[in-house]
Amino acid sequence: MGNNLQEKFDKALKIFVDKHKKNPNVLAVLVSGSYIHSTPDKNSDLDVYVLLEKAKMRERGNTWINGVEIEYFINPVNQVRYYFKTETGNKAPCTAHMFANSKILYQKDKTVNQLVKEAKVILKKKMPAMKKMDLEFARYSIDDTQKDLEDVYLKKDIFAFSLIANNLLQECLELFFKIHRISKEKSKRLQEHLKSIDKNFEKLYTSALIEKDIDKQYKNINTLVNYTEKLIGGKRPKEWILRSECTAK
DSSP states (O other): OOHHHHHHHHHHHHHHHHTTTSTEEEEEEEEEEEEHHHHTTTTEEEEEEEEESSOOOOEEEEEEEETEEEEEEEEEEEHHHHHHHHHHHHHOOHHHHHTTTTEEEEEEEEEHHHHHHHHHHHHSOOOOOOHHHHHHHHHHHHHHHHHHHHHHHHHHHHHHHHHHHHHHHHHHHHHHHHHHHHOOOOOHHHHHHHHHHHHHHHHHHHHHHOOOSSSHHHHHHHHHHHHHHHTTSOOOOOOOOOOOSSSSO
16 A cells, blocks of 8 residues: 555544543444455555444444544444354355454443454355255356256357356356355456465356457357356256245145
8 A cells, every 4th residue: 555545545444433432332443445455556545444332223334524524333342243143144244244254443441352353263164055946047047047048148148248257257156155154255356366265167158258359259258158057067968847835835
């Protein structure tokens, strides 16, 4: 972070913290995001969490201090633990990420330290493994979308090709993270995240995503799909049956 930007952010944070720590109900103030993990971009803001001892209302908003945008979250301890409990499965553990990867700017007692420990434990847990029925449906879905892509490619329908290609790329990406049972990073950090997990997938995905020539992109997407299908046990058979209980009671 450049010295000027660092100083600007630090001053904005100090003003924000000084304002909130006057409230006796405030137990801690934390900052997370690019401020402490990477180099902020032009439009980077400050992600700040204000921890309350007790409250009936929660609050989330944006404010500006000396030209610096601050996105803030104000929640009591019991609400934070509720988020820890409910942000599971296919739902990204956003609150746990904020606490586990944060810098404490102010604390009244050790409550926030305990929450940080709990958050780190949560992030060590993998997402639930895909169920057999989910895997079968994933095979069907990716195969069906791939066939749609072939149809519009043969017709040279560029508009439809672009839309379906994007859908298929997204399907492969979402499936990749479900298979590996981890949550996805933000788009601007996604490429490095993919490299850290599977360099081959990252290379194939990047080639399919950024290729401008439609013939080459079509070939690259099919290569990516084939690779993704291998991760879920191979391509679906031509004939298949999927049985499950009726949901209506």
